[in-house]
Amino acid sequence: MGRASSFCKYSRRRHEIDHPEAAMTATDNAAPPGLSQTFAKGIAVLRAFDEAQSHLTLAEVARRAGLDRAAARRLVLTLAHLGYVRQQGRVFSLTPRVLVLAGSFLRGHRFGIAVQPVLAAAAARVGEQVSLAMPDGEHAVYVAQAAPAGGMVSLGLTLGSRVPLGQTAIGQALLAFMDRPPAGAMPRNGLAGVRRAGFAFADGVFEPGMAGLAVPVGAGGKAALGMSAPSVRLAQGPARTACLATLRDAARALAPVVEDL
Template structure:
Protein backbone atom coordinates (compact mmCIF):
# COMPACT_ATOMS: atom_id res chain seq x y z
CA UNK A 1 0.00 0.00 0.00
CA UNK A 2 1.46 3.44 -0.91
CA UNK A 3 2.46 5.76 1.89
CA UNK A 4 -0.13 8.23 3.09
CA UNK A 5 0.46 11.96 2.68
CA UNK A 6 0.99 12.27 6.43
CA UNK A 7 3.55 9.44 6.48
CA UNK A 8 5.54 10.96 3.62
CA UNK A 9 5.56 14.36 5.29
CA UNK A 10 6.64 12.92 8.63
CA UNK A 11 9.47 10.93 7.07
CA UNK A 12 10.70 13.91 5.06
CA UNK A 13 10.58 11.87 1.83
CA UNK A 14 8.03 14.07 0.08
CA UNK A 15 9.45 16.83 -2.05
CA UNK A 16 8.02 20.25 -1.23
CA UNK A 17 6.60 21.90 -4.33
CA UNK A 18 5.41 25.46 -4.96
CA UNK A 19 1.79 24.48 -4.39
CA UNK A 20 2.68 23.31 -0.87
CA UNK A 21 4.01 26.65 0.33
CA UNK A 22 2.48 30.01 1.19
CA UNK A 23 4.05 32.60 -1.06
CA UNK A 24 2.58 35.40 1.06
CA UNK A 25 4.27 34.04 4.18
CA UNK A 26 7.54 33.68 2.27
CA UNK A 27 7.30 37.30 1.13
CA UNK A 28 6.65 38.39 4.71
CA UNK A 29 9.79 36.58 5.84
CA UNK A 30 11.76 38.36 3.11
CA UNK A 31 10.63 41.67 4.63
CA UNK A 32 11.99 40.62 8.03
CA UNK A 33 15.27 39.52 6.44
CA UNK A 34 15.65 42.94 4.81
CA UNK A 35 16.62 44.27 8.24
CA UNK A 36 20.20 43.35 9.10
CA UNK A 37 23.28 44.75 10.82
CA UNK A 38 23.86 47.23 8.00
CA UNK A 39 20.20 48.19 7.50
CA UNK A 40 18.45 48.48 10.86
CA UNK A 41 16.07 51.29 9.87
CA UNK A 42 14.36 51.20 6.49
CA UNK A 43 11.78 53.22 4.61
CA UNK A 44 9.09 51.54 2.54
CA UNK A 45 10.92 52.19 -0.79
CA UNK A 46 14.08 50.68 0.71
CA UNK A 47 12.17 47.58 1.85
CA UNK A 48 10.62 47.20 -1.59
CA UNK A 49 14.05 47.44 -3.25
CA UNK A 50 15.69 45.04 -0.79
CA UNK A 51 12.99 42.39 -1.24
CA UNK A 52 12.23 42.93 -4.90
CA UNK A 53 8.54 43.24 -4.04
CA UNK A 54 6.00 45.62 -5.50
CA UNK A 55 5.74 48.66 -3.23
CA UNK A 56 2.05 48.09 -2.50
CA UNK A 57 2.71 44.47 -1.50
CA UNK A 58 5.70 45.49 0.62
CA UNK A 59 3.53 48.09 2.35
CA UNK A 60 0.83 45.55 3.29
CA UNK A 61 3.40 43.09 4.57
CA UNK A 62 5.35 45.55 6.69
CA UNK A 63 2.17 47.04 8.15
CA UNK A 64 1.02 43.52 9.04
CA UNK A 65 4.32 43.03 10.87
CA UNK A 66 3.77 46.36 12.64
CA UNK A 67 0.29 45.18 13.67
CA UNK A 68 1.75 41.91 15.01
CA UNK A 69 4.41 43.77 16.96
CA UNK A 70 7.53 42.50 15.17
CA UNK A 71 8.21 45.84 13.47
CA UNK A 72 7.71 49.38 14.72
CA UNK A 73 7.02 52.49 12.69
CA UNK A 74 8.44 55.93 13.40
CA UNK A 75 7.00 58.32 10.84
CA UNK A 76 8.17 56.78 7.53
CA UNK A 77 10.92 54.62 8.99
CA UNK A 78 10.53 51.00 10.10
CA UNK A 79 12.70 48.90 12.42
CA UNK A 80 12.52 45.56 14.20
CA UNK A 81 11.27 45.27 17.78
CA UNK A 82 12.58 42.99 20.57
CA UNK A 83 9.59 40.71 19.89
CA UNK A 84 11.49 39.38 16.88
CA UNK A 85 13.63 37.42 19.36
CA UNK A 86 10.59 35.28 20.19
CA UNK A 87 10.92 33.66 16.77
CA UNK A 88 14.37 32.33 17.70
CA UNK A 89 13.48 31.57 21.30
CA UNK A 90 12.06 28.12 20.65
CA UNK A 91 15.19 27.00 18.80
CA UNK A 92 17.63 28.43 21.34
CA UNK A 93 15.71 27.21 24.38
CA UNK A 94 14.98 23.81 22.86
CA UNK A 95 18.69 23.21 22.28
CA UNK A 96 19.44 24.62 25.75
CA UNK A 97 22.13 26.93 24.42
CA UNK A 98 21.80 29.32 27.35
CA UNK A 99 21.11 26.71 30.04
CA UNK A 100 23.59 23.96 29.17
CA UNK A 101 25.91 24.83 26.30
CA UNK A 102 27.00 28.40 27.08
CA UNK A 103 28.02 27.52 30.69
CA UNK A 104 30.27 24.79 29.27
CA UNK A 105 31.73 27.19 26.74
CA UNK A 106 32.25 29.76 29.50
CA UNK A 107 34.23 27.32 31.62
CA UNK A 108 36.58 26.53 28.72
CA UNK A 109 36.75 30.22 27.81
CA UNK A 110 38.20 30.98 31.23
CA UNK A 111 41.02 28.50 30.57
CA UNK A 112 42.27 30.42 27.53
CA UNK A 113 41.06 33.95 28.36
CA UNK A 114 39.33 34.11 24.99
CA UNK A 115 35.66 34.43 24.10
CA UNK A 116 34.30 31.25 22.49
CA UNK A 117 31.52 31.35 19.91
CA UNK A 118 29.42 28.58 18.41
CA UNK A 119 27.88 28.58 14.95
CA UNK A 120 25.68 26.38 12.78
CA UNK A 121 24.89 26.42 9.07
CA UNK A 122 22.02 28.57 7.82
CA UNK A 123 21.68 28.12 4.08
CA UNK A 124 25.00 29.25 2.62
CA UNK A 125 26.17 31.14 5.72
CA UNK A 126 27.27 30.42 9.27
CA UNK A 127 25.01 31.83 12.00
CA UNK A 128 26.15 32.29 15.59
CA UNK A 129 23.94 30.45 18.08
CA UNK A 130 25.94 30.81 21.31
CA UNK A 131 28.64 33.03 22.73
CA UNK A 132 30.49 32.94 26.04
CA UNK A 133 33.26 34.82 27.79
CA UNK A 134 33.10 38.03 25.75
CA UNK A 135 35.92 40.49 26.43
CA UNK A 136 36.21 44.18 25.82
CA UNK A 137 39.09 43.60 23.39
CA UNK A 138 37.33 40.90 21.34
CA UNK A 139 37.00 41.00 17.57
CA UNK A 140 36.10 44.43 16.26
CA UNK A 141 33.28 43.19 14.07
CA UNK A 142 31.27 42.50 17.24
CA UNK A 143 29.69 39.07 16.76
CA UNK A 144 26.52 38.31 18.71
CA UNK A 145 23.99 35.47 18.66
CA UNK A 146 22.25 35.74 15.30
CA UNK A 147 25.23 37.29 13.50
CA UNK A 148 26.13 35.67 10.19
CA UNK A 149 29.52 35.15 8.59
CA UNK A 150 30.54 33.54 5.29
CA UNK A 151 31.16 29.80 5.20
CA UNK A 152 34.15 29.94 2.89
CA UNK A 153 36.08 32.95 4.19
CA UNK A 154 35.87 32.46 7.96
CA UNK A 155 37.47 29.86 10.20
CA UNK A 156 34.20 28.91 11.86
CA UNK A 157 32.57 28.63 8.44
CA UNK A 158 35.25 26.32 7.09
CA UNK A 159 35.09 24.22 10.26
CA UNK A 160 31.34 23.89 9.70
CA UNK A 161 31.81 22.74 6.12
CA UNK A 162 34.47 20.29 7.29
CA UNK A 163 31.94 18.83 9.74
CA UNK A 164 29.44 18.10 6.95
CA UNK A 165 29.14 14.94 4.89
CA UNK A 166 31.26 14.85 1.73
CA UNK A 167 28.37 15.55 -0.66
CA UNK A 168 27.07 18.47 1.40
CA UNK A 169 30.57 19.91 1.79
CA UNK A 170 31.18 19.69 -1.96
CA UNK A 171 27.89 21.45 -2.67
CA UNK A 172 28.69 24.27 -0.24
CA UNK A 173 32.22 24.73 -1.56
CA UNK A 174 30.93 24.89 -5.12
CA UNK A 175 28.02 27.27 -4.53
CA UNK A 176 28.38 29.26 -1.28
CA UNK A 177 28.99 32.96 -2.00
CA UNK A 178 32.54 34.27 -2.27
CA UNK A 179 33.34 37.93 -1.63
CA UNK A 180 36.63 39.81 -1.52
CA UNK A 181 36.48 41.00 2.11
CA UNK A 182 40.18 41.89 2.37
CA UNK A 183 43.26 41.90 0.17
CA UNK A 184 44.09 38.34 1.25
CA UNK A 185 40.64 36.75 0.97
CA UNK A 186 41.02 33.44 -0.85
CA UNK A 187 38.87 33.46 -3.98
CA UNK A 188 40.00 30.16 -5.48
CA UNK A 189 37.41 27.50 -4.63
CA UNK A 190 39.91 24.71 -5.25
CA UNK A 191 42.28 26.23 -2.69
CA UNK A 192 39.40 26.64 -0.23
CA UNK A 193 38.40 23.01 -0.80
CA UNK A 194 41.96 21.93 -0.05
CA UNK A 195 42.02 23.97 3.16
CA UNK A 196 38.68 22.52 4.28
CA UNK A 197 39.99 19.01 3.58
CA UNK A 198 43.04 19.84 5.70
CA UNK A 199 40.72 21.21 8.39
CA UNK A 200 38.85 17.90 8.48
CA UNK A 201 42.14 15.99 8.66
CA UNK A 202 43.86 18.01 11.39
CA UNK A 203 40.67 18.84 13.29
CA UNK A 204 40.76 22.64 13.24
CA UNK A 205 40.52 25.60 10.86
CA UNK A 206 42.81 28.61 10.94
CA UNK A 207 42.07 31.74 8.92
CA UNK A 208 44.27 34.83 9.03
CA UNK A 209 42.88 38.13 7.76
CA UNK A 210 40.58 36.74 5.08
CA UNK A 211 37.33 37.99 6.59
CA UNK A 212 38.57 41.01 8.51
CA UNK A 213 42.01 42.59 8.07
CA UNK A 214 44.32 41.97 11.01
CA UNK A 215 41.98 39.42 12.59
CA UNK A 216 42.78 35.71 12.87
CA UNK A 217 40.51 32.88 14.02
CA UNK A 218 40.70 29.25 15.06
CA UNK A 219 37.65 26.96 14.89
CA UNK A 220 36.92 23.31 15.66
CA UNK A 221 34.23 21.17 13.96
CA UNK A 222 31.57 19.75 16.28
CA UNK A 223 30.07 16.49 15.03
CA UNK A 224 27.16 15.36 17.23
CA UNK A 225 25.77 11.88 16.64
CA UNK A 226 22.15 12.83 15.94
CA UNK A 227 22.12 16.55 15.20
CA UNK A 228 23.27 18.93 12.51
CA UNK A 229 26.97 19.86 12.60
CA UNK A 230 28.25 22.86 14.50
CA UNK A 231 31.57 24.56 15.13
CA UNK A 232 33.14 26.51 17.98
CA UNK A 233 35.91 29.04 17.67
CA UNK A 234 37.79 32.06 18.89
CA UNK A 235 38.93 35.13 16.99
CA UNK A 236 40.94 38.25 17.67
CA UNK A 237 43.94 40.32 16.72
CA UNK A 238 46.41 38.16 14.80
CA UNK A 239 49.14 38.91 17.36
CA UNK A 240 47.23 36.83 19.93
CA UNK A 241 47.80 33.68 17.86
CA UNK A 242 51.43 34.13 16.78
CA UNK A 243 53.00 32.19 19.65
CA UNK A 244 52.90 28.46 18.68
CA UNK A 245 52.52 27.26 22.28
CA UNK A 246 49.65 29.66 22.97
CA UNK A 247 47.93 28.72 19.73
CA UNK A 248 48.24 25.00 20.48
CA UNK A 249 46.80 25.58 23.96
CA UNK A 250 43.77 27.26 22.37
CA UNK A 251 43.35 24.40 19.89
CA UNK A 252 43.58 21.74 22.59
CA UNK A 253 41.10 23.59 24.80
CA UNK A 254 38.63 24.05 21.97
CA UNK A 255 38.88 20.35 21.12
CA UNK A 256 37.95 19.40 24.65
CA UNK A 257 35.12 21.93 24.62
CA UNK A 258 33.84 20.52 21.31
CA UNK A 259 33.68 17.00 22.76
CA UNK A 260 31.50 18.16 25.64
CA UNK A 261 29.29 20.33 23.46
CA UNK A 262 28.76 17.50 20.96
CA UNK A 263 27.22 15.43 23.73
CA UNK A 264 24.75 18.19 24.57
CA UNK A 265 23.39 18.80 21.07
Protein backbone atom coordinates in the same frame (compact mmCIF):
# COMPACT_ATOMS: atom_id res chain seq x y z
CA MET B 1 27.87 40.98 -22.78
CA GLY B 2 27.94 37.19 -22.60
CA ARG B 3 30.28 37.24 -19.63
CA ALA B 4 28.42 40.01 -17.86
CA SER B 5 25.08 38.33 -18.26
CA SER B 6 26.30 34.94 -17.08
CA PHE B 7 27.96 36.68 -14.13
CA CYS B 8 24.61 38.31 -13.32
CA LYS B 9 22.88 34.99 -13.58
CA TYR B 10 25.48 33.50 -11.26
CA SER B 11 25.09 36.28 -8.66
CA ARG B 12 21.37 36.02 -8.96
CA ARG B 13 21.53 32.28 -8.30
CA ARG B 14 23.77 32.81 -5.29
CA HIS B 15 21.37 35.42 -3.98
CA GLU B 16 18.49 33.01 -4.39
CA ILE B 17 20.29 30.22 -2.55
CA ASP B 18 21.07 32.65 0.22
CA HIS B 19 17.58 34.17 0.23
CA PRO B 20 15.05 31.53 -0.75
CA GLU B 21 12.35 34.12 -0.02
CA ALA B 22 13.67 36.15 -2.95
CA ALA B 23 13.59 33.13 -5.26
CA MET B 24 10.06 32.28 -4.22
CA THR B 25 8.67 35.78 -4.51
CA ALA B 26 10.46 36.80 -7.72
CA THR B 27 7.81 37.59 -10.31
CA ASP B 28 9.30 35.23 -12.90
CA ASN B 29 9.30 32.31 -10.45
CA ALA B 30 6.05 30.55 -9.71
CA ALA B 31 5.74 29.52 -6.06
CA PRO B 32 6.15 25.76 -5.68
CA PRO B 33 2.70 24.18 -5.53
CA GLY B 34 1.19 23.82 -2.07
CA LEU B 35 3.25 26.65 -0.59
CA SER B 36 2.17 30.17 0.41
CA GLN B 37 3.74 32.92 -1.64
CA THR B 38 2.19 35.57 0.63
CA PHE B 39 3.92 34.07 3.67
CA ALA B 40 7.23 33.93 1.79
CA LYS B 41 6.80 37.60 0.82
CA GLY B 42 6.12 38.44 4.46
CA ILE B 43 9.33 36.73 5.55
CA ALA B 44 11.18 38.63 2.81
CA VAL B 45 9.84 41.86 4.36
CA LEU B 46 11.06 40.76 7.80
CA ARG B 47 14.47 39.95 6.28
CA ALA B 48 14.61 43.36 4.56
CA PHE B 49 15.63 44.81 7.92
CA ASP B 50 19.24 43.90 8.55
CA GLU B 51 22.44 45.12 10.07
CA ALA B 52 23.24 47.35 7.10
CA GLN B 53 20.01 49.27 7.49
CA SER B 54 17.90 48.94 10.60
CA HIS B 55 15.51 51.81 9.81
CA LEU B 56 13.66 51.63 6.49
CA THR B 57 11.01 53.60 4.66
CA LEU B 58 8.22 51.75 2.88
CA ALA B 59 9.94 52.32 -0.47
CA GLU B 60 13.16 50.81 0.90
CA VAL B 61 11.34 47.80 2.34
CA ALA B 62 9.68 47.21 -1.06
CA ARG B 63 12.96 47.52 -2.95
CA ARG B 64 14.94 45.29 -0.58
CA ALA B 65 12.22 42.62 -0.46
CA GLY B 66 11.68 42.79 -4.23
CA LEU B 67 7.98 43.57 -3.88
CA ASP B 68 5.67 46.24 -5.23
CA ARG B 69 4.84 49.02 -2.83
CA ALA B 70 1.26 47.93 -2.11
CA ALA B 71 2.29 44.38 -1.13
CA ALA B 72 5.18 45.66 0.97
CA ARG B 73 2.87 48.12 2.74
CA ARG B 74 0.30 45.45 3.60
CA LEU B 75 2.97 43.09 4.95
CA VAL B 76 4.95 45.66 6.92
CA LEU B 77 1.74 46.98 8.50
CA THR B 78 0.86 43.39 9.44
CA LEU B 79 4.25 43.07 11.16
CA ALA B 80 3.64 46.39 12.93
CA HIS B 81 0.20 45.20 14.05
CA LEU B 82 1.75 41.97 15.40
CA GLY B 83 4.44 43.93 17.27
CA TYR B 84 7.53 42.80 15.33
CA VAL B 85 8.06 46.16 13.64
CA ARG B 86 7.68 49.70 14.97
CA GLN B 87 6.66 52.73 12.92
CA GLN B 88 8.05 56.18 13.72
CA GLY B 89 6.88 58.70 11.17
CA ARG B 90 7.82 57.34 7.75
CA VAL B 91 10.38 54.92 9.12
CA PHE B 92 10.02 51.29 10.22
CA SER B 93 12.39 49.25 12.41
CA LEU B 94 12.43 45.84 14.12
CA THR B 95 11.32 45.53 17.76
CA PRO B 96 12.89 43.21 20.37
CA ARG B 97 9.98 40.83 19.74
CA VAL B 98 11.92 39.30 16.81
CA LEU B 99 14.24 37.86 19.45
CA VAL B 100 11.40 35.73 20.78
CA LEU B 101 11.60 33.65 17.59
CA ALA B 102 15.29 32.98 18.34
CA GLY B 103 14.43 32.28 21.98
CA SER B 104 12.17 29.39 20.95
CA PHE B 105 15.08 27.70 19.18
CA LEU B 106 17.55 28.40 22.00
CA ARG B 107 15.35 27.32 24.87
CA GLY B 108 13.90 24.39 22.93
CA HIS B 109 17.43 23.04 22.77
CA ARG B 110 18.35 24.04 26.35
CA PHE B 111 21.13 26.41 25.28
CA GLY B 112 20.95 28.33 28.57
CA ILE B 113 21.71 25.27 30.65
CA ALA B 114 23.67 23.03 28.30
CA VAL B 115 25.64 25.35 26.02
CA GLN B 116 26.19 28.76 27.61
CA PRO B 117 28.14 27.61 30.73
CA VAL B 118 30.56 25.56 28.57
CA LEU B 119 31.14 28.57 26.31
CA ALA B 120 31.66 30.94 29.25
CA ALA B 121 34.31 28.65 30.75
CA ALA B 122 36.11 28.30 27.39
CA ALA B 123 36.05 32.09 26.82
CA ALA B 124 37.59 32.67 30.24
CA ARG B 125 40.32 30.12 29.60
CA VAL B 126 41.36 31.42 26.18
CA GLY B 127 40.75 35.06 27.18
CA GLU B 128 38.80 35.78 23.97
CA GLN B 129 35.23 35.63 22.76
CA VAL B 130 34.24 32.13 21.60
CA SER B 131 31.32 31.34 19.30
CA LEU B 132 29.31 28.29 18.38
CA ALA B 133 28.10 28.22 14.77
CA MET B 134 25.89 25.99 12.65
CA PRO B 135 25.54 25.81 8.86
CA ASP B 136 22.76 27.77 7.14
CA GLY B 137 22.98 27.25 3.37
CA GLU B 138 26.31 28.67 2.21
CA HIS B 139 26.78 30.53 5.49
CA ALA B 140 27.67 29.78 9.09
CA VAL B 141 25.20 31.27 11.56
CA TYR B 142 26.37 32.09 15.09
CA VAL B 143 24.06 30.32 17.55
CA ALA B 144 25.83 31.06 20.86
CA GLN B 145 28.65 33.25 22.13
CA ALA B 146 30.53 34.04 25.30
CA ALA B 147 33.13 36.70 26.00
CA PRO B 148 35.64 37.04 28.84
CA ALA B 149 35.53 40.20 30.95
CA GLY B 150 37.97 42.80 29.69
CA GLY B 151 38.50 40.94 26.42
CA MET B 152 39.01 42.81 23.20
CA VAL B 153 36.00 44.64 21.90
CA SER B 154 34.20 42.18 19.68
CA LEU B 155 34.32 42.33 15.89
CA GLY B 156 30.60 43.01 16.06
CA LEU B 157 29.48 39.51 15.12
CA THR B 158 26.61 38.63 17.41
CA LEU B 159 24.20 35.77 17.79
CA GLY B 160 22.43 35.35 14.46
CA SER B 161 25.31 36.81 12.43
CA ARG B 162 26.09 34.99 9.19
CA VAL B 163 29.49 34.56 7.57
CA PRO B 164 30.30 32.79 4.27
CA LEU B 165 31.30 29.17 4.99
CA GLY B 166 34.48 29.04 2.95
CA GLN B 167 36.08 32.25 4.18
CA THR B 168 36.44 31.99 7.95
CA ALA B 169 37.91 29.41 10.32
CA ILE B 170 34.54 28.64 11.88
CA GLY B 171 32.97 28.20 8.44
CA GLN B 172 35.79 25.96 7.25
CA ALA B 173 35.55 23.82 10.39
CA LEU B 174 31.90 23.22 9.44
CA LEU B 175 32.46 22.76 5.73
CA ALA B 176 35.35 20.28 6.07
CA PHE B 177 33.22 17.78 7.98
CA MET B 178 29.83 18.19 6.31
CA ASP B 179 28.30 15.15 4.63
CA ARG B 180 27.05 17.24 1.71
CA PRO B 181 28.90 20.58 1.63
CA PRO B 182 27.25 23.18 -0.66
CA ALA B 183 29.42 23.22 -3.79
CA GLY B 184 29.62 27.01 -4.12
CA ALA B 185 30.97 27.44 -0.60
CA MET B 186 34.11 25.29 -0.99
CA PRO B 187 37.35 27.34 -1.03
CA ARG B 188 39.48 26.91 -4.15
CA ASN B 189 42.31 25.12 -2.35
CA GLY B 190 39.99 22.62 -0.67
CA LEU B 191 39.86 21.58 2.95
CA ALA B 192 41.90 18.39 3.08
CA GLY B 193 44.31 20.12 5.49
CA VAL B 194 41.49 21.00 7.86
CA ARG B 195 40.16 17.46 7.81
CA ARG B 196 43.64 16.05 8.50
CA ALA B 197 44.47 18.45 11.32
CA GLY B 198 40.99 18.44 12.85
CA PHE B 199 40.90 22.23 13.09
CA ALA B 200 40.71 25.28 10.83
CA PHE B 201 42.89 28.38 10.90
CA ALA B 202 42.22 31.54 8.88
CA ASP B 203 44.25 34.71 9.00
CA GLY B 204 43.23 38.30 8.36
CA VAL B 205 39.73 37.66 7.00
CA PHE B 206 37.89 40.43 8.85
CA GLU B 207 40.83 42.50 9.94
CA PRO B 208 44.56 42.41 9.13
CA GLY B 209 46.50 40.95 12.05
CA MET B 210 43.52 39.04 13.44
CA ALA B 211 43.11 35.30 12.95
CA GLY B 212 40.46 32.69 13.64
CA LEU B 213 40.85 29.18 15.05
CA ALA B 214 37.97 26.67 15.03
CA VAL B 215 37.21 23.00 15.67
CA PRO B 216 34.25 20.82 14.66
CA VAL B 217 31.67 19.90 17.31
CA GLY B 218 30.39 16.34 17.01
CA ALA B 219 30.30 14.55 13.66
CA GLY B 220 29.01 15.50 10.21
CA GLY B 221 29.75 19.23 10.31
CA LYS B 222 26.67 20.02 12.39
CA ALA B 223 28.41 22.68 14.47
CA ALA B 224 31.80 24.28 15.07
CA LEU B 225 33.37 26.22 17.92
CA GLY B 226 35.71 29.09 17.12
CA MET B 227 37.60 32.08 18.48
CA SER B 228 39.42 35.12 17.10
CA ALA B 229 42.70 36.51 18.41
CA PRO B 230 45.74 38.44 17.14
CA SER B 231 47.45 36.38 14.42
CA VAL B 232 50.77 36.30 16.30
CA ARG B 233 49.05 34.49 19.15
CA LEU B 234 47.26 31.88 17.04
CA ALA B 235 49.77 31.28 14.23
CA GLN B 236 51.85 28.73 16.16
CA GLY B 237 53.56 27.90 19.46
CA PRO B 238 52.29 27.04 22.93
CA ALA B 239 49.56 29.72 22.99
CA ARG B 240 47.93 28.20 19.95
CA THR B 241 48.30 24.68 21.40
CA ALA B 242 46.60 25.80 24.62
CA CYS B 243 43.73 27.52 22.76
CA LEU B 244 43.21 24.47 20.61
CA ALA B 245 43.11 22.18 23.67
CA THR B 246 40.48 24.42 25.31
CA LEU B 247 38.35 24.55 22.16
CA ARG B 248 38.57 20.74 21.82
CA ASP B 249 37.58 20.15 25.46
CA ALA B 250 34.58 22.45 25.04
CA ALA B 251 33.68 20.80 21.71
CA ARG B 252 33.65 17.39 23.40
CA ALA B 253 31.37 18.72 26.14
CA LEU B 254 29.01 20.23 23.57
CA ALA B 255 28.87 17.22 21.22
CA PRO B 256 25.91 15.46 22.91
CA VAL B 257 23.83 18.68 22.80
CA VAL B 258 24.64 19.29 19.16
CA GLU B 259 23.86 15.66 18.30
CA ASP B 260 20.30 16.43 19.33
CA LEU B 261 19.80 19.60 17.27
